[in-house]
Amino acid sequence: MFIIRPVAITDLDPLEQLAGQAGVGLTTLPRDRSLLKKRIQKSIRSLAEFADRPGGESYLFVMEDSQTAKVVGASGIVSKVGGFEPFYAYQIETSLFESAAIGIRKEVPILRLVEEHDGPCEVGSLFLDPTFRGDGNGRLLQLVRFLFIAEHPEAFEHTVVSEIRGVIDDTGRSPFWDALGHHFFGIDFPQADYLSVVNKKFIADLMPDHPIYMPLLPKSAQEVIGQPHKESVPAVRNLEEEGFVFAGRVDIFDAGPVMTCERDKIRTVRDSRRGNVARITDAPMESPIYMVGTTGTDFRACKSVIQINADGSVRLPDATAAALDVRIGDPVRYVTLHAHPKLAQ
Numbered sequence: 273m274f275i276i277r278p279v280a281i282t283d284l285d286p287l288e289q290l291a292g293q294a295g296v297g298l299t300t301l302p303r304d305r306s307l308l309k310k311r312i313q314k315s316i317r318s319l320a321e322f323a324d325r326p327g328g329e330s331y332l333f334v335m336e337d338s339q340t341a342k343v344v345g346a347s348g349i350v351s352k353v354g355g356f357e358p359f360y361a362y363q364i365e366t367s368l369f370e371s372a373a374i375g376i377r378k379e380v381p382i383l384r385l386v387e388e389h390d391g392p393c394e395v396g397s398l399f400l401d402p403t404f405r406g407d408g409n410g411r412l413l414q415l416v417r418f419l420f421i422a423e424h425p426e427a428f429e430h431t432v433v434s435e436i437r438g439v440i441d442d443t444g445r446s447p448f449w450d451a452l453g454h455h456f457f458g459i460d461f462p463q464a465d466y467l468s469v470v471n472k473k474f475i476a477d478l479m480p481d482h483p484i485y486m487p488l489l490p491k492s493a494q495e496v497i498g499q500p501h502k503e504s505v506p507a508v509r510n511l512e513e514e515g516f517v518f519a520g521r522v523d524i525f526d527a528g529p530v531m532t533c534e535r536d537k538i539r540t541v542r543d544s545r546r547g548n549v550a551r552i553t554d555a556p557m558e559s560p561i562y563m564v565g566t567t568g569t570d571f572r573a574c575k576s577v578i579q580i581n582a583d584g585s586v587r588l589p590d591a592t593a594a595a596l597d598v599r600i601g602d603p604v605r606y607v608t609l610h611a612h613p614k615l616a617q
Contacts, residue, residue: 273339274409275595276416276565276573278319279312279332279346286343287312287334294399301346301397302469311397315348319569326351326429331420332397333571335413337404338595344404345413348397349421352429359391360475361435361521361530364498367483383484383497386521392431393421393535398507408575408609412563414510415609416573418540419565423605430535433519434511437504438528439496448527451493456480464525479524497527504528513611514539544607549600550585552593560613564592564606572596575609577616 279287284305291303302308311332318329328351335345353359362383370377395417400410421428440446440461449461456478457464467474486494498518500508511531519532535541546567557577564586565573574595579587586606588598598604 273337273574273591273595274344274404274412275336275338276333276413276571277336278569278571279315279334281309281312281316283334283343284309284312287346290343290346290399290401293401301399302466304466304469307469311348318351322424322569323351323427326393326427328352328355329427331417333416333420335400335404335409345400345409346397347399347413347417348395349417349428350394350396351427352391353394354389354391359386359388359394360479360524361386361388362484362524362527364520364522365483367485381486383486383522385479385481385524391429392433392532393429395432395434408561410506411510411609412573412575414507415514415540416563416565418514418538419544419563419573419605419607420571421535421538422541422544422607423546423565423567424569425535425541428535432516432533432535432538434507434516434531435523436508436528436531437501438523438526439499439501440526446526447490447492447496449525451490452484453479453525461525468525475524493527498522498529500528515542539611540607544605545584546603546605547580547584547586549588549593549598549602549604550581551587552590552600553587554590557587557589558615561609561616562606563609564588564596564604566596566598567603567605578606580606 287308288305291301294301314330315332318331323329330350332348334343336343363386365382365384366379367382368379398414400413444462446461515537516531516533519530521530557579559577561575562578563573564576576592
């Protein structure tokens, strides 16, 4: 069984290994031990001093194989981006050019730099060891964050975004960066990606704030604007099933799409329910697969079959109750893992 739990300082080594596997372009899971340690420490503080309104808190969760205690994945939430480190993106717009003299009217797509200091909630840092992908594990790791948000909605901004990794080749080159950012920054994509985690001030210093006319970019760059990395396509599909749509914005480095949804309209947030554990049993159960999580800040979650009683209380398998460390009478939050669930085989 795979369990989701808050990150601990003892997870530093496995997180560093995961970040090394993730490669270039996963900005929020950097291959830097010092930065990863700071992220872990901030998550621990955020959970210990749980806020009643969003103020930039960061929550990082890991997926653990309960049989081996091996950490195999990570995912995170920032309650509100902005402040001293603004949220940057390119907004896709159109500029109208018209000449009555020759009867030409043409709309030209442009990229306009957006700098938000009072930004949305952002989900990120999503990575699962390729060995453990499949059987709904990646979906659980991605969507379980919304189960946590559903339990503590007041702690997160009303709008939620997800920056999807853009098109990058196997050598770490980004066609969009090579065509645009490289001319202003004079550094390669991996270095720029890393620096954006360390200190975003260089973006304001060097990134041009005038519109970028998309037809002037090389075709190779135009073709990847708003396109996800091949490994991020399933994540986009999962978000779309949760109610997310393309925000009309792209990442300023690799032009990956920014997805957005109002917090309370996210399927998991909207449809999840709270119920007390009424029974723990080893009897077989027939049900769809659910995400089931605890309700405190010491969050634990897993996927499981469950039985829901008429009053909203639930019956849990022995293994699920043990994984979540819950007893009869304890509250849990649950929702189907899939928007259109089928009975577990």
